[in-house]
Amino acid sequence: MTGAGVVADSLVKTYARGARPVTALAGVDLAVAGGEVVALVGPSGSGKSTLLALLCGWESPDSGVLSYTGPLAGRRPETLGWSELALVPQALGLVADLPLADNVLLPARLRGDAAAAGPRAGDLMAGVGIGHLAGRYPHETSLGEQQRAAVARALLLHPAVLLADEPTAHQDRGHADRLLDALVAAARAGTAVLLATHDEQALDRADRVLAMRDGRLGPRTSP
Ligand SMILES: Nc1ncnc2c1ncn2[C@@H]1O[C@H](COP(=O)(O)OP(=O)(O)OP(=O)(O)O)[C@@H](O)[C@H]1O
Numbered sequence: 001m002t003g004a005g006v007v008a009d010s011l012v013k014t015y016a017r018g019a020r021p022v023t024a025l026a027g028v029d030l031a032v033a034g035g036e037v038v039a040l041v042g043p044s045g046s047g048k049s050t051l052l053a054l055l056c057g058w059e060s061p062d063s064g065v066l067s068y069t070g071p072l073a074g075r076r077p078e079t080l081g082w083s084e085l086a087l088v089p090q091a092l093g094l095v096a097d098l099p100l101a102d103n104v105l106l107p108a109r110l111r112g113d114a115a116a117a118g119p120r121a122g123d124l125m126a127g128v129g130i131g132h133l134a135g136r137y138p139h140e141t142s143l144g145e146q147q148r149a150a151v152a153r154a155l156l157l158h159p160a161v162l163l164a165d166e167p168t169a170h171q172d173r174g175h176a177d178r179l180l181d182a183l184v185a186a187a188r189a190g191t192a193v194l195l196a197t198h199d200e201q202a203l204d205r206a207d208r209v210l211a212m213r214d215g216r217l218g219p220r221t222s223p
Helices: 048-055 100-110 114-127 143-155 173-188 200-205
Strands: 005-017 020-032 037-041 063-069 085-088 161-165 192-196 208-213 216-219
Touching (some): 005 048, 020 192, 020 216, 037 048, 037 173, 037 200, 100 114, 100 143, 114 143, 114 173, 143 173, 161 173, 173 192, 173 200
Parallel strands (some): 037 208, 161 192
Antiparallel strands (some): 005 020, 005 063, 208 216
16 A cells, blocks of 8 residues: 555643653654655654554544545544554564564554465565564564564564654664664555664654654754
8 A cells, every 4th residue: 555644633632740740742743655765853852752652543632633535534543453553662562472473464464464464474584684584583683673573573574654763772773774774664565664863863753853842743843
Protein backbone atom coordinates (compact mmCIF):
# COMPACT_ATOMS: atom_id res chain seq x y z
CA MET A 1 0.00 0.00 0.00
CA THR A 2 1.43 3.40 -0.94
CA GLY A 3 0.26 6.97 -0.61
CA ALA A 4 -0.95 6.71 2.97
CA GLY A 5 0.14 9.20 5.57
CA VAL A 6 -0.65 10.47 9.01
CA VAL A 7 -1.76 13.94 10.13
CA ALA A 8 -1.90 15.37 13.64
CA ASP A 9 -3.89 18.54 14.24
CA SER A 10 -3.44 20.39 17.55
CA LEU A 11 -2.81 17.27 19.62
CA VAL A 12 -2.76 17.89 23.37
CA LYS A 13 -1.85 15.26 25.94
CA THR A 14 -1.55 15.80 29.66
CA TYR A 15 -0.58 13.06 32.10
CA ALA A 16 -1.95 13.28 35.61
CA ARG A 17 1.17 12.62 37.66
CA GLY A 18 0.50 12.96 41.37
CA ALA A 19 -0.72 16.41 42.23
CA ARG A 20 1.02 18.02 39.26
CA PRO A 21 -0.18 17.26 35.75
CA VAL A 22 2.50 17.03 33.04
CA THR A 23 1.64 18.44 29.64
CA ALA A 24 3.55 16.10 27.32
CA LEU A 25 2.03 17.56 24.13
CA ALA A 26 0.87 21.16 24.09
CA GLY A 27 -0.74 21.36 20.65
CA VAL A 28 1.17 19.45 17.99
CA ASP A 29 0.56 19.76 14.26
CA LEU A 30 2.31 17.26 12.02
CA ALA A 31 1.88 15.65 8.63
CA VAL A 32 3.96 12.78 7.33
CA ALA A 33 3.30 11.62 3.78
CA GLY A 34 4.04 8.36 2.06
CA GLY A 35 7.53 8.43 0.54
CA GLU A 36 9.21 10.64 3.12
CA VAL A 37 11.38 10.17 6.18
CA VAL A 38 10.63 12.71 8.90
CA ALA A 39 12.86 12.87 11.96
CA LEU A 40 11.68 14.22 15.30
CA VAL A 41 14.47 15.54 17.46
CA GLY A 42 14.28 17.06 20.91
CA PRO A 43 15.54 16.82 24.45
CA SER A 44 14.65 13.89 26.65
CA GLY A 45 11.15 14.42 28.01
CA SER A 46 10.11 16.84 25.25
CA GLY A 47 7.23 14.62 24.10
CA LYS A 48 8.55 12.57 21.18
CA SER A 49 7.51 9.16 22.48
CA THR A 50 4.16 10.54 23.60
CA LEU A 51 3.50 11.78 20.08
CA LEU A 52 4.35 8.36 18.63
CA ALA A 53 2.11 6.70 21.25
CA LEU A 54 -0.81 8.88 20.16
CA LEU A 55 -0.15 8.34 16.47
CA CYS A 56 -0.23 4.56 16.89
CA GLY A 57 -3.28 4.58 19.15
CA TRP A 58 -1.59 3.44 22.36
CA GLU A 59 -2.65 6.68 24.01
CA SER A 60 -5.62 8.98 23.35
CA PRO A 61 -5.26 12.75 23.02
CA ASP A 62 -7.07 15.05 25.43
CA SER A 63 -7.93 17.19 22.43
CA GLY A 64 -6.95 17.56 18.80
CA VAL A 65 -7.48 15.32 15.82
CA LEU A 66 -5.42 12.45 14.52
CA SER A 67 -6.11 11.17 11.02
CA TYR A 68 -4.68 8.69 8.64
CA THR A 69 -4.82 9.71 4.99
CA GLY A 70 -4.85 8.27 1.47
CA PRO A 71 -5.91 4.61 1.45
CA LEU A 72 -6.10 4.71 5.27
CA ALA A 73 -8.46 7.71 5.39
CA GLY A 74 -11.13 7.31 8.04
CA ARG A 75 -9.31 4.50 9.86
CA ARG A 76 -8.44 4.66 13.56
CA PRO A 77 -4.88 3.58 14.37
CA GLU A 78 -6.06 0.73 16.59
CA THR A 79 -7.78 -0.88 13.57
CA LEU A 80 -4.66 -0.89 11.42
CA GLY A 81 -2.77 -4.10 10.74
CA TRP A 82 1.01 -4.36 10.56
CA SER A 83 1.04 -3.87 6.77
CA GLU A 84 -0.70 -0.55 7.37
CA LEU A 85 0.99 0.72 10.52
CA ALA A 86 4.22 -0.79 11.85
CA LEU A 87 6.13 0.18 14.96
CA VAL A 88 9.61 0.06 16.37
CA PRO A 89 8.93 0.77 20.05
CA GLN A 90 11.69 2.18 22.22
CA ALA A 91 11.51 -1.01 24.32
CA LEU A 92 11.55 -3.10 21.09
CA GLY A 93 8.81 -5.53 22.13
CA LEU A 94 10.42 -8.73 20.89
CA VAL A 95 8.80 -11.97 22.06
CA ALA A 96 11.26 -13.62 24.45
CA ASP A 97 10.09 -17.16 23.61
CA LEU A 98 10.68 -16.83 19.87
CA PRO A 99 13.99 -16.95 17.99
CA LEU A 100 14.90 -13.76 16.12
CA ALA A 101 13.69 -15.09 12.74
CA ASP A 102 10.28 -15.92 14.19
CA ASN A 103 10.12 -12.49 15.81
CA VAL A 104 10.78 -10.89 12.43
CA LEU A 105 8.16 -13.13 10.82
CA LEU A 106 5.55 -12.52 13.51
CA PRO A 107 3.48 -9.92 11.57
CA ALA A 108 3.17 -12.41 8.68
CA ARG A 109 2.42 -15.33 11.00
CA LEU A 110 -0.39 -13.37 12.64
CA ARG A 111 -2.08 -12.95 9.26
CA GLY A 112 -1.36 -16.53 8.21
CA ASP A 113 1.33 -16.19 5.56
CA ALA A 114 4.62 -16.72 7.34
CA ALA A 115 5.88 -19.15 4.69
CA ALA A 116 5.48 -16.63 1.89
CA ALA A 117 7.25 -13.95 3.92
CA GLY A 118 10.23 -16.17 4.76
CA PRO A 119 12.52 -15.00 1.93
CA ARG A 120 11.85 -11.33 2.67
CA ALA A 121 12.49 -11.86 6.36
CA GLY A 122 15.80 -13.49 5.47
CA ASP A 123 16.75 -10.62 3.16
CA LEU A 124 15.86 -7.99 5.76
CA MET A 125 17.79 -9.78 8.48
CA ALA A 126 20.82 -10.15 6.23
CA GLY A 127 20.52 -6.51 5.22
CA VAL A 128 20.78 -5.31 8.80
CA GLY A 129 23.49 -7.81 9.71
CA ILE A 130 21.56 -10.39 11.75
CA GLY A 131 21.13 -13.12 9.13
CA HIS A 132 23.44 -15.41 11.10
CA LEU A 133 21.35 -14.98 14.28
CA ALA A 134 18.05 -16.36 12.93
CA GLY A 135 17.88 -19.22 15.45
CA ARG A 136 18.97 -17.28 18.53
CA TYR A 137 16.53 -16.14 21.17
CA PRO A 138 16.52 -12.43 22.03
CA HIS A 139 18.31 -13.03 25.35
CA GLU A 140 21.13 -14.72 23.40
CA THR A 141 21.75 -11.59 21.32
CA SER A 142 22.98 -8.05 21.97
CA LEU A 143 20.62 -5.13 22.46
CA GLY A 144 21.75 -3.69 19.13
CA GLU A 145 20.99 -6.99 17.39
CA GLN A 146 17.56 -7.10 19.03
CA GLN A 147 16.92 -3.57 17.83
CA ARG A 148 17.84 -4.55 14.28
CA ALA A 149 15.38 -7.46 14.52
CA ALA A 150 12.67 -5.03 15.66
CA VAL A 151 13.32 -2.83 12.61
CA ALA A 152 13.30 -5.85 10.27
CA ARG A 153 10.00 -6.96 11.82
CA ALA A 154 8.51 -3.51 11.26
CA LEU A 155 9.58 -3.52 7.60
CA LEU A 156 8.44 -7.06 6.84
CA LEU A 157 5.02 -6.31 5.35
CA HIS A 158 5.98 -3.08 3.53
CA PRO A 159 3.95 -0.94 5.96
CA ALA A 160 2.14 2.13 4.71
CA VAL A 161 3.22 4.04 7.84
CA LEU A 162 6.19 3.22 10.06
CA LEU A 163 6.74 4.86 13.46
CA ALA A 164 10.14 4.22 15.03
CA ASP A 165 11.28 5.40 18.45
CA GLU A 166 15.06 5.89 18.45
CA PRO A 167 15.64 3.00 16.03
CA THR A 168 19.43 3.50 15.94
CA ALA A 169 19.92 4.13 19.67
CA HIS A 170 21.90 0.93 20.28
CA GLN A 171 23.91 0.84 17.05
CA ASP A 172 27.47 1.57 16.05
CA ARG A 173 27.95 3.83 13.07
CA GLY A 174 28.08 1.07 10.48
CA HIS A 175 25.00 -0.74 11.70
CA ALA A 176 23.11 2.53 12.10
CA ASP A 177 23.85 3.21 8.43
CA ARG A 178 22.46 -0.16 7.41
CA LEU A 179 19.31 0.38 9.45
CA LEU A 180 18.87 3.84 7.98
CA ASP A 181 19.43 2.43 4.47
CA ALA A 182 16.56 0.02 5.11
CA LEU A 183 14.27 2.74 6.48
CA VAL A 184 15.05 5.15 3.63
CA ALA A 185 14.50 2.36 1.08
CA ALA A 186 11.08 1.72 2.63
CA ALA A 187 10.22 5.40 2.27
CA ARG A 188 11.34 5.43 -1.35
CA ALA A 189 8.99 2.50 -1.92
CA GLY A 190 6.11 4.56 -0.50
CA THR A 191 6.14 4.16 3.27
CA ALA A 192 5.59 7.25 5.45
CA VAL A 193 8.45 7.00 7.99
CA LEU A 194 8.52 8.96 11.24
CA LEU A 195 11.56 8.57 13.49
CA ALA A 196 12.12 9.96 16.96
CA THR A 197 15.86 10.21 17.32
CA HIS A 198 18.87 11.80 18.98
CA ASP A 199 21.18 10.41 16.29
CA GLU A 200 22.87 12.93 13.98
CA GLN A 201 23.31 10.17 11.40
CA ALA A 202 19.55 9.67 11.31
CA LEU A 203 18.95 13.41 11.06
CA ASP A 204 21.29 13.56 8.07
CA ARG A 205 19.28 10.90 6.27
CA ALA A 206 15.84 12.40 6.94
CA ASP A 207 13.98 14.38 4.31
CA ARG A 208 12.73 16.73 7.03
CA VAL A 209 13.75 17.32 10.63
CA LEU A 210 11.26 18.71 13.16
CA ALA A 211 12.23 19.82 16.64
CA MET A 212 10.14 18.99 19.70
CA ARG A 213 10.53 21.20 22.72
CA ASP A 214 8.27 21.29 25.77
CA GLY A 215 5.52 19.47 23.91
CA ARG A 216 5.56 21.73 20.86
CA LEU A 217 6.84 21.01 17.39
CA GLY A 218 8.68 23.42 15.14
CA PRO A 219 11.43 23.62 12.56
CA ARG A 220 14.89 22.63 13.70
CA THR A 221 16.76 25.80 14.57
CA SER A 222 20.35 24.60 14.82
CA PRO A 223 22.06 21.80 12.90
N1 LIG B 1 2.67 7.54 31.37
C1 LIG B 1 3.13 8.72 31.79
N2 LIG B 1 2.72 9.24 32.96
C2 LIG B 1 3.16 10.44 33.40
N3 LIG B 1 4.02 11.21 32.70
C3 LIG B 1 4.47 10.74 31.53
C4 LIG B 1 4.07 9.48 31.02
N4 LIG B 1 4.69 9.28 29.83
C5 LIG B 1 5.47 10.36 29.62
N5 LIG B 1 5.34 11.25 30.63
C6 LIG B 1 5.96 12.57 30.74
O1 LIG B 1 5.65 13.28 29.55
C7 LIG B 1 6.77 14.04 29.11
C8 LIG B 1 7.15 13.62 27.70
O2 LIG B 1 7.68 12.31 27.76
P1 LIG B 1 8.13 11.51 26.43
O3 LIG B 1 8.42 10.11 26.84
O4 LIG B 1 7.12 11.73 25.38
O5 LIG B 1 9.49 12.28 26.05
P2 LIG B 1 10.59 11.94 24.95
O6 LIG B 1 10.85 13.21 24.20
O7 LIG B 1 10.17 10.76 24.15
O8 LIG B 1 11.86 11.57 25.85
P3 LIG B 1 13.11 10.57 25.58
O9 LIG B 1 13.96 11.24 24.52
O10 LIG B 1 13.78 10.52 26.92
O11 LIG B 1 12.55 9.24 25.16
C9 LIG B 1 7.86 13.81 30.15
O12 LIG B 1 7.78 14.87 31.10
C10 LIG B 1 7.47 12.49 30.79
O13 LIG B 1 7.95 12.41 32.12
